[in-house]
Amino acid sequence: MSDESLVARPMIERVEPPAARSYRHRECGALTKVGGDRFRELANPFCLMQSIDCKACQFTSIPLRLIEWADTGEDLASYRKRLRAAAPVGRRWFFFCLGPLVGALLGMLSTALISFLMFGRSNLLGPVLLGGFLWALLGGRMLTERLMRSVWGLDYRGER
């Protein structure tokens, strides 16, 4: 057996994900280019996101089903649903709950500390529940993508 089979083995190509992508607001037809964190969040189907803005018509909360990727023409709601559906059920739920749960924990902890240390409250249940709820929403939006990327190295920007 020669070493040729080893040499001839195709190199695993590591393609860098694109830095930006354009989407089209179906109603007005205008394109908006998205990059940076916003692109990461939009491309990641587990990041809690319902709407986005259109630069041209100044609409700030357009539902994702009315927005399409400029290159594929797929609307963003379907794109995200498709990618979520492609993940195994366990992983889907894990990543879906990850951001909100971590957010809720941080929220409960911080509101408990603030209520107790700054306001001297002894009944912490109300503030803790409220803090947990608000931070769960925040976590779904702000933490999911960052955690998936930093802990698991997951980047959805290259998905089509």
Ligand SMILES: [Zn+2]
């Ligand atoms: Zn528009």
